[in-house]
Amino acid sequence: MSRPTGRVLTLLELLQSGGTRTIAELAERLGVDGRTVRRYVDHLIDLDVPVEAVRGRYGGYRLGPGHRLPPLMLGEDEAVAVLLGLVAGRRTGLTTATATAGETAAAKIRRVLPRPLAARVDAVLESLAFTEPAGEFAAPDAGILLTLADAVRHRRPVAIRYTDREGRRGDRTLHPQGVVAHAGRWYVTGRDPGIGEDRTFRLDRVADARLLPGSFEAIEGPDPARRVLSGFATAPYRHEVTLRIRGTAEQIRTRLPASIASVTALPGTGSPSPAPEPADAREPDRSDTSEASEASDGPPWLRVEVRAERLDWLPPVLAALDLPFVVERPDELRELVVALADRFARRARRS
Template identity: 50%
Template structure:
């Protein structure tokens, strides 16, 4: 793409952000003189882009109100954020109970995908091909480049050279990425680990420098990345062990909790279900339990830990005050 063409497209992107921009401001942003800005505006008008010229002290250029300008121009981070948000909203395309709003979200995701530049489209395709959402959410990580690189490696069956940081310790290792899973606001990659020789699960936000390694590998037949991640998280020695009892059928409690969150079993008292969860932080647990009890219209007893019981009482007082 020639530099003048790139600047014309940059001008279009600036104008799409809304408002009226002076010729001097646009010239400074684009690194050209005001006369060149006027020439770029003429190029846009030749393309039937309705750029309006506003006269006066606070005049300049703006797009006609209500005008929608294709193509969409996203950075890598923006494209991933938009697509993941739409796909989360769309749900399972095979679900016959999907609402019109969910179908519209799926259609919008397809349209966004079609207008992405080729290299970015291929990266996003790799992510959508290998990613699994275990809890209905698709978080956008701070380091989108790492997410896209890991997805590309998982689809191409290429090993990754990574530096993994945990508890302040950094360890270099080679990981064969079998799959990517989003679970409760975090991304995880699972695969064979060179240091332990076992299948391990790693949080993406704990991976430092990441680069593609040499060669390829094969994923074990029937490997279930989602199940592997959930099993790994369940076995993690979390800081807090949460135990609570809910006066409701086990099936009703399970249906209202995020998949893989913890264990739900019949309690010794008939008509009650016992919920056991291991977590690193209690910050979000009171709201979860309160919402569960409110949704079921059921009694709730927090058994452990004591700190959680105090937090649930504090939440109740705040709700009553509200």
């Protein structure tokens, strides 16, 4: 590469780092005079790179918006980071690119890597394993994502066309608070001004989004991620479970995260005694009631509410928590807990 060509590419890399660069700064970094800097800028403009001149005391040059991305100058570490990010993002669903776009972008970066580095990257990709199976997630439309992000930043109302889980289509108005990526899916959360309630929508189900005139006030309350997680915990499911667990919220969250359960303080006293078992429940041993009769200076009793399609996973979770608990509802869960305890007892006696 000739020295002038190399300096032109270096100039492009400096402009791509952002902000306005003065002619004096560019001349010093490139080791040339100001007239040569102007000539290099003209070379970039001839290549359709959108370089803008900024006038004034702190003027100089900056990279302006263009209809296409300018050539990117990536170092070896940067190229590897982008390549691995594309692979991981495609695997976990945390990318807005379609499968084809992600693969072609990764292939382009892989193709321009020096041979020794490419061989080492290939070794990483071949030896890389994920603890979770590859997800089959529908990527959201990049244009819709950009529109919603712009609405969040500038507090602009947005009209969306949405298809719900039952396949019903409709037009909604939203005051978006944030965009959240969770478990391979993308969501937008905000306030529906028509009903005055918080709403969360999956981005891959949004067919169209357009900004509306006007603006809205900042929404008070939890941050967008907490809103999405709490929405999962309170969504309608087949079973509504109510528990009382004696322990701290941090202990409970180790097994029942915010996306699964809501944890609230009990009204009145901070550490009430557990409710008595129904008459038809299995009579516990004396040892079973030792923890339930602890002094009131221990951790408080907290109400935990869970909504689930199935109940069979809850007894093992409660056993793993190893905290005193009372099943308030449903009776079916209490029976599953007793059955699990009986299985444990039989196996312990057998051993």
